[in-house]
Amino acid sequence: MNKSMNADRFQALIDAYGASPARWPEAERRAALDFLAGDPAAQARVDQARALDDMLDCVTAVDHLRAELDQPAFEAAINRYAAEFSLANNVVRFPSPAPSRAPRRRMPWSVVWGTGIGLAACLAGAVLGVNLSLAGLSDVRAQTVLEQVAMIDTGE
Structure with missing residues (x-):
């Protein structure tokens, strides 16, 4: 084991950069790999981080250009519906739904x-x-x- 890498620093490294050694800083990569090879608990931490990385890889990126184009329509909708809400005692009260029509009577x-x-x-x-x-x-x-x-x- 390399003396410059300890369990706390290794945990901070995988928390910040994930489970893939390719993402780890070049200066600490060799020491982290040596620490990983000599510590079974470190392998369990990497497995947990890899599971998190896999979940994060499934998330699609936000299209910021599309979001900026939709922003005026979104703000207009918020302004249109904001007038229907009332604030009473720091509680937002949503407008009550329109009364439902009585069911149509069927002709016998x-x-x-x-x-x-x-x-x-x-x-x-x-x-x-x-x-x-x-x-x-x-x-x-x-x-x-x-x-x-x-x-x-x-x-x-």
Whole structure:
């Protein structure tokens, strides 16, 4: 073990630079690697730091340019909604939600069927009435034709 590296300094080194020796300062890297090779507790500390490094590597970087472009829209939304909040006794009270509408009442099926049957009866009556009136007109026409023929035959 190197006498210039101790457990506290090694812990500070991995806390500051992580588990990868490539990130450690060049001046202390050799001493830290020697300390790591000779101390099993140091290996456990590096394993913990490596787990943290792996989690941090999964975090995506913030796109600062996009954040700056979205800032005016964000501030406008904050200003628009800030007027709806009220401050009372250092407690922010959010506006109460709009009252919900009463559920729509569904029309009972008997009304639907009754209306449909009534409309069908009206339509059938109209069709029957038109047919009967046309039949009556044809009788009137036939009577008129017969009368005209009779008038021609008699010479009137």
